Amino acid sequence: MAGSISQVSEATFDEEIKGSNEPVLVDFWADWCGPCHAVAPILEEIATEKAGVLRIAKLNVDENPGIASRFGVQSIPTMILFKDGKATDLRIVGAKSKSALLTEITPYI
């Protein structure tokens, strides 16, 4: 699914993260969160541009509170980068511009 953003859930999360050859940036979001909607099109652009080196997945915290709580997410949007099935220390809290996001993500991919 190069270049596109997948939706992950409690049922598919572990499998999707562990089964990925590329690092996966998981975007924790919810429908009521304005800044989440503002950052969504930027993540789509990044997914297209970084296809092959980075995957992006979205996790709805309203439908999947267990995963959000497992990673201590208390603010959305939060974006956590997973490599080899494990959370890295790259954790971006809050919506940001595309250039600010790329500055943080690029050293990890």
Next chain:
Amino acid sequence: MTKVQNVVILGSGPAGLTAAIYAARANLQPLLFEGEPSSTVDQPGGQLMLTTDVENYPGFVDGIMGPELMGRFRQQAARFGTNVLTQRVDRVDFSERPFRLWSEGTEHRAHAVIVATGAQSRMLGLESERRLLGHGLSTCATCDGFFFKGQNIAVVGGGDSAIEEATFLTKFADKVTIVHRRKELRASKIMQDRAFRNPKIDFQWESEVTEILGETRVEGLQLNDVTTGEGSRLDVTGVFVAIGHIPNTAIFSGQLDIETSGYIKTITGSTHTSVEGVFACGDVQDSTYRQAITAAGSGCMAAIDVERWLEEHHEAPADMAETPTNW
């Protein structure tokens, strides 16, 4: 050289978008920099993007959600031909005309500029804020209230924003303590009444936050009683800060006359700044009213001021353009 725009508008809250609607309808084809996404009020759409019900904007009898209202403003501005860029201008040069502005390394030029960059939320200025942001400290109650179901949390501040956030957060939290430096609220009467009637809201009067406690997540607040100087601890797992706003004027420093409080100086009764051809509207120049409707009103004034100013100066030779106007 890049094309010289008739008018560039900086900011996309009620002031900037109203200026855009009027300027676009005057066939000025405005270019509007709406800012960049963030989780603070400093984002496209401005302060209303993080609010819920707006109950005092005329015309919406049953209220309207802040983000929906701003979405409508934006659509209306676009309908009349405003060119919107989701970028932030990070440098300006108003020392000669046409004015120059830079965003993402690109230079833009304009005959006139409307500054409507608004204000951002003031934070406490504590080192712990950086560490605990996203770990119990939040800048967006509407985004993060959900994570505090059944918990005891605090809202710092005593104005309308603080009371609105506290009231909203009682939908999720068991108890919300409003920590305020004074012994009375600054919020409007209707908001105060709502807070006093809400059984989930508690008050910690005349208290200052000296530290947010917790290494990896918020565990409490260290408070200081402003009358006795006595310290105390408030156990909470979440903190929302709403202690006022700071106008976004950093990039205009040295370019425009700015009050010591940070607000851009405008000529009373108009939106003219200290530089001819640069106009300011909305919260960036208003320390008094700071309402969506007054911001929108001053945005309209700015567009009309620009239209008149351009008519007088736009194609005038350089020496004539220096002639002072009647303000």
